[in-house]
Amino acid sequence: MLLIHCPYCGPRDETEFSYGGEADIARPLEPEALSDAEWADYVFLRTNAKGRFKEQWVHTHGCGRWFTMVRDTVTHEHGETGVFGGFEPDAVG
Amino acid sequence: MSGPQFRLPAHVPMGRRIDREAPLAFTFNGETFTGYAGDTLASALLAYGAFPLARSFKYHRPRGIWSAGAEEPNALVQLEAGGYSQPNLRATQVELYSGLTAASVNAWPSVDFDMMRANDWLSPIFPAGFYYKTFMGGGFGAGRWWKLFEPFIRRAAGFGKAPAVPDPDRYERMNAHCDVLVVGGGPAGLSAASIAASRGCRVILADEQAEPGGDMLAGDRVVDGAPALDWVAATLDKLDAAGDVTVLRRTTVAGLYDDNFATAAESVGDRFGPGAPAHLPRLRLWRIRARQIVLAAGAHERPYAFPNNDTPGVMLGNAVRHYAGRYAVVPGRRVLLGTNNDSAYRTARMLADAGIPVTVADARETPPASLAMEAEHAGVTVESGFAISAVLGDRRVRGAKISRILPDGETSGAPRLVETDLVGVSGGWNPALHLASHRRAKPVWNESQACFVPDGLSALGVRAAGAVTGAESLADCLEQGYAAGRDAARAAGRTKRSRKPALKADDSAGPAPIQPLWAVTSRRPGGRKGKSFVDLQNDVTVKDVALAARENYRSVEHLKRYTTLGMGTDQGKTANVTGLALMGMETGRTPGAVGTTTFRPPYTPIPFGALAGRDRGALFDPVRETPMFDWHAANGAVFEDVGQWKRPFAYRRGGESLEAAIDREVRAVRDGVGVMDASTLGKIDLKGPDVATLLNRIYTNDWSKLRVGRARYGLMCHEDGMIFDDGVTARLGDEHYVMTTTTGNAATVQAWLEMWLQTEWPELRVFATSVTEAYATATVAGPEARALVSRLDSDIDWSDEAFPHMAAVTGSVMGVPARVFRVSFSGEASWEINVPAHRGLALWQALIDGGATPYGTEAMHVLRAEKGFIIVGQETDGTVTPFDVGMGWAVSKRKDFIGKRSYNRPDTARPDRKHLVGLLPLDRKVVLPEGGQIVTDPAQEPPVTMLGHVTSSYRSPSLNGGFALALLKNGRNRMGDTVHILKLDGGADPARVVEPVFYDKDGGRLHG
Structure with missing residues (x-):
């Protein structure tokens, strides 16, 4: 069981988190302008990397925040986490 | 049995780990025995001799105790009876308690008379792969043969029996964190724990035995000029005194996982048997997160194979030493020890000291001179360059033959007969790499020590120390433990x-090299008779490995699956390395080149009870009850589970049948007024300036024009365009909305909103807060609903003008702030009244007192199905679009939303997809089966053309008969057709395809 470093709460057991798949899959700004193949690529296809993989997790049974984490899909080594922009915790009165 | 005649007398200075003042009576296979406190079941039985106590898996040969620990392949017992019973326990690890009752697990019909022994005599027809070839192979009728023989084979091959009644015991789970987890309490482990503790670490030391000490428990080692067990005791005292050290005895570390997470099973009440003190759990499962792990798991001795090496009275050499030194048991009068390494000399010396005649057959031409001299001085006969080549006797060892052994395992010259009744065999040591393997650390082959050793562990935060690294001397184990702990x-x-x-150990000189020896074989024609076993638990012989090689099952994974080598409850702890070394010899490869299979958790089996812990029965899953639950329970409610919620399915009055109750509830709503507890619906408060933008992107329909005080129904889809939830969202203020979701999807929808808000649209200023349990909800529906709600103590104007359909009003109801939505899932005029949860029951009681009939989920289903309203998860299954269910009106053409682009994908845009339709059975008495497949021709030969399935089906008192909703291929173009719905028990019911609205098609009733 991984010990995941939530950027908001610190190290916690993997069972507190939910997996959100590959990170940086941006939703197309103009879906109607895409071909069927391009849209299918966004909806259905993911990198499925062997090795280092940037993915997103959410601390479901914790702070509820989403963040990104790089994990090696072969060794399970994991490291750098990143936060999403916008509504930062500090900004919440 | 003729008494514990193989227990050494009390004056012999051995067996200090048993308490001769505390005799314990126990029962094995129906006979009564006596052992002592400190015994294991195995040591207590061996005091009566090395008699057969099991039958082997395939050939049903008599088998005795083979080892003194976790690696035991033979002596599996069923402990106790009834709910307390546990199958397949290793007698070598069962601590004796007064009144213990155990039986052999594989001895059908009995250990002494075993009709399956025929398998042994018929063994030429039971080679490796027999089952696959005969029953699973591609030959004609193979499957039928399997069907015929399976029960017989299963009984013949079965291990223990699972208890047939619920487990009465309690199990616990414990979470722990530490700086250093030390696995194993032998010399290396104790040394590591000691230094780590002295350096201020929080330490957990887990040892699987009743007392730490490992190999030193045999009692023949010396540290600093004193018995090693004195050092063990002093070290334990020091650890117990240290503040942050936990010593877990009887605790097997069963698995190692990522980031140094370990699971360990601690035997607590287990060792007292069924009479354990009530406050003790039987077992405790530890979940330990360690910064660092010291792996000091030791090593398992391995045998070398020779004909009839499975005869009771043959066991591992170190097991002979442990039974003698620790328990004062030597189950023989004259002992033969076969070895290829130094370890047998300790055993020989100990037995000689007890006055037992010993012969050592050392495969090495020149054993270390000092050892040999010392042994011979003690009266031990040493035969250099000899190995055991046969065992005589059937149910007991009656003698043995030794032969001159050549480096390739061939024998030369005539064998020599040795008078013996107890044979100890050592072919070297296999480090216990299991936990390293759990961490995916591949072991490497050490040629000079002839064993696999762990590699690549330190990068994982694991440090190996002691015998698990291949270390053989006590001095090395202590030193490595110190270094690893530091x-x-x-x-x-x-x-x-x-x-x-x-610390100064008694063996700092270090051992002499091992001479690898895997099997004593003769390949000459008419060669040696008798089977030579590699894997005792699975009856895999040297010949089976050779056969696998001949048939080209040469990869270690194929070898395992073809011969079953290394399977079963022991997972080949004493067999694997020998098996793959023999495969290497057959195929001209080193053991390292053959490689090992991967060990997986658990190290030794863990009872399911320990894994489940307290998560069973009422504590298995939380039960969620609404504020009105007690009223429902007291008023005839039959509950159904919706997620974790208990929802009333229907309320039975008097002796009324369930069907009658549902009919009555439906009529009450259609003709008068009904009230339903809708508190379980998901409720999410949405606040912020950008809520409307979020709703526009999440829902398929348009939300820009929703005014304060109004509500709207919406559909949510995934990006693939398929429906995943629906519900009503109301606007309570300029920047305040409340969204309702289906009961089962409340958490999913909340997470869905959060995901989009946080990862994709962080610029949207919206807070989404679950308020599901903050409100109790009563849905009041029916032509008399307005009259009823108008009588409530409230400041709300309930008239159709002030409070029209799809209006959302906040006001006071019974003195508390309420949110009321005029929405209808029944087709009748209907108000959903939300009040703070603590007032839910009072509101409910007032509505009942006002004359409302309570109705449950089934009446609700009938009412909504009559109107053709879908239920997500019933009419939809993740492959259904809004257009498929005829809700294209709820899909905006002007704006983008999640899933929109997918409606232009060719398959999603097809006009002949499955559509939601209504079905009316031609026979009005029939209620079609939900899930029933729809065909046009029930007589069609397979493969039958399936057109869809029934999604909802009920009896309707309003329609006076059965009706159904269905997903039917091209259904909107089949209106008026007759289709057939297949039944489970054969046959089919004809039904007419109709529009999926059966009642009040123009919706006039909504306005009350």
Whole structure:
């Protein structure tokens, strides 16, 4: 069981988190302008990397925040986490 | 049995780990025995001799106790009876308690008379792969043969029996964190724990035995000129006194996982048997997160194979030493020890000291001179260059033959007969790499020590020490333990300094090299008779491995699956390495080149009860009850589970049948007024300036024009365009909305909103807060609903003008702030009244007192199905679009939303997809089966053309008969057709395809 470093709460057991798949899959700004193949690529296809993989997790049974984490899909080594922009915790009165 | 005649007398200075003042009576296979406190079941039985106590898996040969620990392949017992019973326990690890009752697990019909022994005599027809070839192979009728023989084979091959009644015991789970987890309490483990503790670490030491000490428990080792067990006791005292050290005895570390997470099973009440003190759990499952791990798991001795090496009275050499030294049991009068390494000399010396005649057959031409001399001085006969080549006797060892052994395992010259009734065999040591393997650390082959050793562990935060690294001397184990403990403390960030203890072991000279020996074989024609076993638990012989090689099952994974080598409850702890070394010899490869299979958790089996812990029965899953639950329970409610919620399915009055109750409830709503507890619906408060933008992107329909005080129904889809939830969202203020979701999807929808808000649209200023349990909800529906709600103590104007359909009003109801939505899932005029949860029951009671009939989920289903309203998860299954269910009106053409682009994908845009339709059975008495497949021709030969399935089906009192909703291929173009719905028990019901609205098609009733 991984010990995941939530950027908001610190190290916690993997069972507190939910997996959100590959990170940086941006939703197309103009879906109607895409071909069927391009849209299918966004909806259905993911990198499925062997090795280092940037993915997103959410601390479901914790702070509820989403963040990104790089994990090696072969060794399970994991490291750098990143936060999403916008509504930062500090900004919440 | 003729008494414990093989227990050494009390004056012999051995067996200090048993308490001769505390005799314990126990029962095995129906006979009564006596052992002592401190015994294991195995040691207590061996005091009566090395008699057969099991039958082997395939050939049903008599088998005796083979080892003194976790690696035991033979002596599997069923402990106790009834709910307390546990199958497949290793007698070598069962601590004796008064009144213990156990039986052999594989001895059908009995250990002494075994009709399956025929398998042994018929063994030429039962080679490796027999089952696959005969029953699973591609030959004609193979499957039928399997069907015929399976029950017989299963009974013949079965291990223990699962208890047939619920487990009465309690199990616990414990979470722990530490700087250093030390696995194993032998010399290396104790040494590591000691230094780590002295450097300020929080330490957990887990040892699987009743007392730490490992190999030193045999009692023949010396540290600093004193018995090694004195050092063990002093070290344990020191650890117990240290503040942050937990010593877990009887605790098997069963699995190692990522980031140094370990699971361990601690035997607590288990060792007292069924009479254990009530406050003790039977077992405790530890979940330990360690910064660093010291792996000091030791090593398992391995045998070498020779004909009839499975005869009771043959066992591992170190097991002979442990039974003698620890328990004062030597189950023989004259002992033969076969070895290819130094370890047998300790055993020989100990037995000689007890006055037992010993012969050592050392495969090495020149054993270390000092050892040989010392042994012969003690009266031991040493036969250099000899190996055991046969065992005589059937149910007991009656003698043995030794032969001159050549380096390739061939024998030369005539064998020599040795008078013996107890044979100890050592072919070297296999480090216990299981936990390293759990961490995916591939072991490497050490040629000079002829064993696999762990590799690549330190990068994982694991440090190996002691016999698990291949270390053979006590001095090395102590030294490695010290180094591992010191390094682990440093890596865990503990910088406190402490002095290195100056320990002097009795063997600092180190061992002489091993001479690898895997099997004593003769390949000459008419060669040696009798089977030579590699894997005792699975009856895999040297010949089976050779056969696998001949048939080209040469990969270690194929070898395992073809011969079953290394399977079963022991997972080949004493067999694997020998098996793959023999495969290497057959195929001209080193054992390292053959490689090992991967060990997986658990190290030894863990009862399911320990894994489940308290998560069983009422505590298995939380039960969620609404504020009105007690009223429902007291008023005839039959509950159904919706997720974790208990929802009333229907309320039975008097002796009324369930069907009658549902009919009555439906009529009450259609003709008068009904009230339903809708508190379980998901409720999400949405606040912020950008809520409307969020709703526009999440829902398929348009939300820009929703005014304060109005509500709207919406559909949510995934990006693939398929429906995943629906519900009503109301606007309570300029920047305040409340969204309702289906009961089962409340958490999913909340997470869905959060995901989009946080990862994709962080610029949207919206807070989404679950308020599901903050409100109790009563849905009041029916032509008399307005009259009823108008009588409530409330400041709300309930008239159709002030409070029209799809209006959302906040006001006071019974003195508390309420949110009321005029929405309808029944087709009748209907108000959903939300009040703070603590007032839910009072509101409910007032509505009942006002004359409302309570109705449950089934009446609700009938009412909504009559109107053709879908239920997500019933009419939809993740492959259904809004257009498929005829809700294209709820899909905006002007704006983008999640899933929109997918409606232009060719398959999603097809006009002949499955559509939601209504079905009316031609026979009005029939209620079609939900899930029933729809066909046009029930007589069609397979493969039958399936057109869809029934999604909802009920009896309707309003329609006076059965009706259904269905997903039907091209259904909107089949209106008026007759289709057939297949029944489970054969046959089919004809039904007419109709529009999926059966009642009040123009919706006039909505306005009350």
